Structure formats: C-alpha cells, structure tokens
Amino acid sequence: MEERRPPLALVPTAVMVMLSLSSCCVSAARPAAGGAEQQLHPVILIPGTGGNQLEARLTEDYRPSSLVCRVWPPVRGRGGWFRLWFDPSVLIAPLTRCFAERMKLYYDPAADDYRNAPGVETRVSDFGSTSTLRYLDPNLKLLTGYMNTLASTLEKAGYEEGRDLFGAPYDFRYGLAGPGHPSQVGSAYLQRLKLLVETACVANGGRPAILVAHSLGGLFALQLLARNPLPWRTAHVKRLLTLSTPWGGSVQEMLTFASGNTLGVPFVDASIIRDEQRTSESNLWLLPTPKVFGNTTLVVSRYHNRSYSAKNMTQFLRDIGFEEGVESYRVRIRPLVEALPEPGVPVTCLVGTGVDTVESLVFGDGGYDEGPEKVVYGDGDGTVNLASLVGPIKAWSDSPAQVIEVVELPKVSHLGILNDKNALEQIIRIVDSINLNATSTSYHPS
Known part of the structure; x- marks a missing residue:
C-alpha cells in the first residue's frame, strides 16, 4: 500500500483549514437597504496555462522548416x-511541427531573458475582457469553455463583464525570474494586471478586488502581491482565491520535459512538441521545488543509472538532453521558487484531492524518448500533487497576520474544478461573504 501524507487536519492551528464543503450558498447579488442593488467587490479572473489565447503574425525574418509552414x-x-x-490545426501532424516552431521560445544569455522565435510576433487579445477565457476556439468543441461556467456563475450572482467582472489573460509561455534577472514579458503582464486591479477598484467605488486565479495564474497573482508594498495590497486586493495552484510545482512537469506532454489533446505526437515545451519559461517554473518535495526520489532512469529529486534538477535537465535550460533554471528559476512570499491579503485555496496524480516515474534502458515504463500515482488533482497544492499551509502558517483557508474538493480534477458544482458553490460562498462584509465564514459538514 502506498504511503499517504498526513491529513490536512494535522497542520498547525494557526491556519484556518476547511475540510468539508459548505452545505449552503447564497447569491452574491441582493438588494441593499432601500431596494437599491448592492455594490459588489470587483472580480478579476486569472486563467491557468490552457485558458489563454495567443495570436501570431509572421514577419520576413521567419524561416519555416517546410513548405507547409510557409503557406x-x-x-x-x-x-x-x-x-x-x-487552433485545431495542431492536430494534423505536418501542422503540429509548424505550431511547435512558432511557439518555441529562445533564451538569450546575453540579455538574460526569453524571446520569441525569429520572425514570430505574438499577442494576447482582449485583456480585461472575459471573452478570451470562455472559449479557446468557438469552432472546436474540444477545450472550449475554459472559464465559461465560472464566469456565467458569477454573472448569475449579479456580476457584469466590464463593470465588476474582468479577465486577465497572458502569454503563458513566459514566466518570471528571481531577483536581479529581467523578465520583460512577465513583468509587463504584472504591470498590466496591477493597472487592471486599480482601474477595477476605482470603477467600483474604491472597493478592493477579489482575484480568482486558476493553476499557473495563482503563481502570477502571488508575485503581483509580493512585488507591491503592503499598503497597496490591502487597499486594492480584498482576497486571493486560488483554484488548483501548483505552489511547489508538479512531478508531471518532469514527464513533460523528459518525453513531452500532449495536455490531453488527441492524435498529437508528444515527441514533436517536446522541444517546444522545454523552451517554455513557465514550464521551468512549474518543475517540482526542493521546498516542497525535498530529497524524495521523483524520477529514476536505468539508462543513466541515476535517480532524481527536486534538489538535483539541473542534472535531470542535462540527462534528458536539455543542456541549454540548465543555466536558465539555475540562475533565474531556482531562486524564484525557493521563496514562497507571504501574500499579505487573505487567501483561500480550493484544491482537488483523491485523483490519481503522477508521483514518481521510472524510465527504462531505452531512455527518455520511449517514455516511462512505470508510473507511480499518489494523491492530488490529477495534475498537481497534494503536497504542492497545500504548500502555503507550511510556508505561511507561522505568520499570525496571514489568513489562509484551504477547501478540499474530493475527486475534483485540476481542470474539472472550473466546472464542478461544489467548487462553484464554494466560490460564490466566498464572494458572497466578502460582499456582505462577513467577518467570519461558517460551514456545515456535508
């Protein structure tokens, strides 16, 4: 029988832990005194990796790898x-290669920063709107409605897009770096996000915003808070509500680097997109962190006669053939992930549990190209390990000023949390309690 981690009930009492779901939720929109509609705290939705739309434009510097990519x-x-x-064209093998070469990032050691492939310009459209978070592709039923259910639930509770409901998409390939290292794209996103928060607050009577962030979006939201002074945070952000955020990375990310990951998209050859996925700065950010995973063996390679933990990640990157990522990880990413800064605002973490999640990988004599011959599963949401999902409990529990609430959602997956009925009820419960100026939140065991 596999060893299980201690239940959340055993964490220090300095944090507020929700182990059961609230059995009652009420609408966030209700008449105020005198019959006037109650004014709501603005909500800003920050998506995870898959919830962003990217557009591209090719310039004369673009050098396609094939005639197909040229036309x-x-x-x-x-x-x-x-x-x-x-775009559905990624499902067609020759076009998958075109997609991969256009998505690829390049690390420039001289500039100590990442950039697009030569001849490829990219942009994220409709910043501030929730429209790009609702549909990845309206013509393709697969992967549509990323945050559609969540946005619609908030609208039914009284929110209106452009008034008090906003979206903050970003180029998910780029990330951030530790102190002293530039991140032009990631830093520019934080500036846009900061301005959106300030604008939303002003437009709604000075009421601070509620940040609702899924997956990678939670890491960006945390960095937004950490990189601004405490007076700004308390004046502009009422609560950070995270859904499935990988605070300490994910073991599955090591599979992505080793063999490629199709992210559930059918018919795509993982080996074609592996090189592109390795160049993603944000993927380096999502590798398992020593702070959470310690010396635990995560990957074993019989071909290299080595085992790897989060503490020898640079050796893992070398052995999989990604030498160019080693220095970037060492100087840019590791200093970033070694710290989990205190947000300075109340935090609620919604986490899925009880879903088989990659906990360790064994690669055989054929090396990494052949994929793992054995996968050991543990607890988590199917993508992120439980230890990573609840990372803030240990990191922030010693601070008496940091309010943190953790809500477990049994059998809810990493992406399913955006559509799960109980998860949506919890989100409305939290938003409602804030809008009612509730000083505490009670719940009833389900």
Missing part, C-alpha cells in the same frame, strides 16, 4: 494575425 495558415486581413493557441 499555412492562409491569412487574409486582420493585419496578418492568426490564432496560434489553441
């Missing part, structure tokens, strides 16, 4: 811009 897609109008992520 695809046949762009007419719109200034040459076309959908890069997510």
Whole structure:
C-alpha cells in the first residue's frame, strides 16, 4: 500500500483549514437597504496555462522548416494575425511541427531573458475582457469553455463583464525570474494586471478586488502581491482565491520535459512538441521545488543509472538532453521558487484531492524518448500533487497576520474544478461573504 501524507487536519492551528464543503450558498447579488442593488467587490479572473489565447503574425525574418509552414495558415486581413493557441490545426501532424516552431521560445544569455522565435510576433487579445477565457476556439468543441461556467456563475450572482467582472489573460509561455534577472514579458503582464486591479477598484467605488486565479495564474497573482508594498495590497486586493495552484510545482512537469506532454489533446505526437515545451519559461517554473518535495526520489532512469529529486534538477535537465535550460533554471528559476512570499491579503485555496496524480516515474534502458515504463500515482488533482497544492499551509502558517483557508474538493480534477458544482458553490460562498462584509465564514459538514 502506498504511503499517504498526513491529513490536512494535522497542520498547525494557526491556519484556518476547511475540510468539508459548505452545505449552503447564497447569491452574491441582493438588494441593499432601500431596494437599491448592492455594490459588489470587483472580480478579476486569472486563467491557468490552457485558458489563454495567443495570436501570431509572421514577419520576413521567419524561416519555416517546410513548405507547409510557409503557406499555412492562409491569412487574409486582420493585419496578418492568426490564432496560434489553441487552433485545431495542431492536430494534423505536418501542422503540429509548424505550431511547435512558432511557439518555441529562445533564451538569450546575453540579455538574460526569453524571446520569441525569429520572425514570430505574438499577442494576447482582449485583456480585461472575459471573452478570451470562455472559449479557446468557438469552432472546436474540444477545450472550449475554459472559464465559461465560472464566469456565467458569477454573472448569475449579479456580476457584469466590464463593470465588476474582468479577465486577465497572458502569454503563458513566459514566466518570471528571481531577483536581479529581467523578465520583460512577465513583468509587463504584472504591470498590466496591477493597472487592471486599480482601474477595477476605482470603477467600483474604491472597493478592493477579489482575484480568482486558476493553476499557473495563482503563481502570477502571488508575485503581483509580493512585488507591491503592503499598503497597496490591502487597499486594492480584498482576497486571493486560488483554484488548483501548483505552489511547489508538479512531478508531471518532469514527464513533460523528459518525453513531452500532449495536455490531453488527441492524435498529437508528444515527441514533436517536446522541444517546444522545454523552451517554455513557465514550464521551468512549474518543475517540482526542493521546498516542497525535498530529497524524495521523483524520477529514476536505468539508462543513466541515476535517480532524481527536486534538489538535483539541473542534472535531470542535462540527462534528458536539455543542456541549454540548465543555466536558465539555475540562475533565474531556482531562486524564484525557493521563496514562497507571504501574500499579505487573505487567501483561500480550493484544491482537488483523491485523483490519481503522477508521483514518481521510472524510465527504462531505452531512455527518455520511449517514455516511462512505470508510473507511480499518489494523491492530488490529477495534475498537481497534494503536497504542492497545500504548500502555503507550511510556508505561511507561522505568520499570525496571514489568513489562509484551504477547501478540499474530493475527486475534483485540476481542470474539472472550473466546472464542478461544489467548487462553484464554494466560490460564490466566498464572494458572497466578502460582499456582505462577513467577518467570519461558517460551514456545515456535508
């Protein structure tokens, strides 16, 4: 029988832990005194990796790897811009290669920063709107409605897009770096997000915003808070509500680097997109952190006669053939993930549990190209390990000023949390309690 981690009930009492679901939720929108509609705290939705749309435009510096990539897609109008992520063309093998070479990032050691492939310009459209978070591709039923259910639930509770409900998409390939290292794209996103928060507050009577962030979006939200002074945080952010955030990375990310990961998209050859996925700065950010995983063996390679933990990640990157990622990880990423800064605002973490999640991998004599011959599963949400999901409990529990609430959602997956009925009820419960100026939150065991 596999060893299980201690239940959340055993964590220090300095934090507020919710182990059961609230059995009653009420609408966030209700008449105020005198019959006038109650004014709500603005909500800003920050998506995870898959919830962002990217558009691209090819310039004369673009050097396609094939004739197919030269003529695809046949762009007419719109200034040459076309959908890069997510587009159904990725399902066709020759076009998968075109997609991969356009998505690829390059680390420039001289500039100590990442950039797009030569001849490829990218942009994220509709910043501030929730429209790009609702549909990755309206013509493709697969992967549509990323945050559609969540946004619609908030609208039914009285929220209105552009008034007190906003979206903050970003280029998910880029990340952030530790102190002293530039991150032009990631830092620019934090500035836009900060301005959106300030604008939303002003437009709603000075009421601080509620940040609702899924997966990677939670890490960006935490960095937004950590990189601004405490007076700004308390004046502009009422609560950080995270859904499935990988505070300490994920073992599954090591599989992505070793063999490629199709992210559940059918018919795609993982080996074709592996090189592109390795160049993603944010993927380096999501590797398991020593702070959470310690010396635990996460990967074993019989071909290299080695085992790897989060503490010898640079050796793992070398052995999988990604030498160019070693220095970037060592100087940019590791200093970033070694610290889990205190948010300085109340935090609620919604986490899925009880879903088989990759906990360790064994690769055979054929090496990493053949994929793992054995996968050991543990607790988590199917993508992120439980230890990573509840990382803030240990990191912030010693601070008497930091309020943190953890809500377990049994059998809810990493992506399913955006559509799960109980998860949506919890979100409305939290938003409602804030809008009612509730000083405490009670719950009843389900």
